Amino acid sequence: MKDCQEITGLYEQGKINRISISDRIAIRSHKMICKLCRQYFKDSDLMDVILTKKYKDLRKYTFSTSEKTKMKKVLENN
């Protein structure tokens, strides 16, 4: 039997790589009996959504073409 630390770790691994059938079954069966891990799975998904959104919001801040040109000129003269 895998413990919560391993199961939640496997869950993150599963988001990045393909994990084996037996690992997926382990996550599923653990999920049925463990409230804390169920909460972790929810929180983990929520954090993915929030982090993606918050960082996406930041990407609206950009330099204008003229600002970039100005910056390049300053750098060339240094």
Place this chain on the structure above:
Amino acid sequence: MKGDQIDTGLLVEEHSDYLLSFAMSKLRDIDLSKDLVQDTFLSAITKIDTFENRSNIRTWLTSILNRKIIDHWRRAETRYTDPISSFFNQDDSSKHWILDKKDNATNETIEDEIILEETNNDLFECIGKLPEKWKGVIASKYLDEKVSEDICKELDITPSNLWVIIHRAKLLLRDCLQKRDVR
């Protein structure tokens, strides 16, 4: 890589917007962020000889920027601002400091916005407490939206290292956010 070999134009083109988003995640002040990004490029080209090719140039630039942000915070701590002068010196007196940020905002609807903004600050503050390498992983994954292979290559970690870092980072972030009671 020597200074005369580096294409400064390309450097600005490829990394300035990323660095600006990074600075904004910490400073939330657009003019200051732009200034610090420009400073970062200036420092970078004068120190280009110290750049080791084995690390990614973006990671290197980000670390210089990070240094500048910390320096700014140190200076800001001791700076005296006169609240009265700013009271009379508003750029656009017809604009409300928060209500005008959102169209058709009222005191009621703005509350959600404030809560969202507070979550923002808490979130980035909590991310700020993570170890440097983990912060790099988070920024590459969510700000850059890089695929895992690229993150691993760039930050010189193994794929299993990557998910272990993400797992631990999420646990710490959750813990940090929970303590601030914003969930």
